[in-house]
Amino acid sequence: MSENDSIPVPSESSNDPNVDEAVTGPAASDSGTLEQVQSELAQLQAKSADLADQFLRAKAEADNARRRAEDEIAKARKFAVEGFAESLLPVVDSLEAGLGIKDATADQIREGAQATLRQLLAALERNKVIVISPAVGSKFDPHQQQAISMVPSELEPNMVVTVLQKGYSIAERILRPALVTVAAAK
Numbered sequence: 001m002s003e004n005d006s007i008p009v010p011s012e013s014s015n016d017p018n019v020d021e022a023v024t025g026p027a028a029s030d031s032g033t034l035e036q037v038q039s040e041l042a043q044l045q046a047k048s049a050d051l052a053d054q055f056l057r058a059k060a061e062a063d064n065a066r067r068r069a070e071d072e073i074a075k076a077r078k079f080a081v082e083g084f085a086e087s088l089l090p091v092v093d094s095l096e097a098g099l100g101i102k103d104a105t106a107d108q109i110r111e112g113a114q115a116t117l118r119q120l121l122a123a124l125e126r127n128k129v130i131v132i133s134p135a136v137g138s139k140f141d142p143h144q145q146q147a148i149s150m151v152p153s154e155l156e157p158n159m160v161v162t163v164l165q166k167g168y169s170i171a172e173r174i175l176r177p178a179l180v181t182v183a184a185a186k
Contacts, residue, residue, distance in 0.1 A: 087123035094119055124168075132167030132178045134160045144169070146177040153183035 098104070098112040121131070132144050140147060140158045144167060153161045160180045167178030 084123075084127045087126050088120070091116060091120045091123060127170075129168055129170045129175070132169055132174075133163055134178055134180060136160055136162065140180065140182050144174060144177055145180050147182045148179050149181050150184035151181050152186075155183040157183055157185040159183045 094112070094116040098109065098116065101108070101112075104112070124131075134141070134145055137155055138160050140160055145160070146167075148164060151161055153159070155161060159182065161183050162181045163178055164181065165179040168175040
């Protein structure tokens, strides 16, 4: 190149954006945006890692709670009858003591059997086993009673005439319905 050949030098007041970019370079205009994007990316990655950690902790906590609940249920099932069996042991002791008397009279056997029955009923009651024994003349309740037959009676229809066998419930759930006869329609 000769001295006369000149290289265009942009003036500071150039209106051409290509000229301005050539002077400052594309990196200069994008460097602020790039740094901002990299900063946002780093923040989002940190937040993602934090959320992943929180998720794993919550999942582990839920798994531990589930395992503890399963263990408690298994123990409850395993030892559910423990209290019930414990309350029946005095009944067994009374029966064995009664059978151990060789020369017992009929009255003594009857008295011992009645005392043992009271112990047994008390043990059942302590364990929420309730006797279902409807009164004669009460209305038939199909939820707690089972009608074996209908018999002619002076009572109104669907009233209990006789109780053939007592029923039992536990915690409001029927173990065995009471067996009854019911007054037939006239």
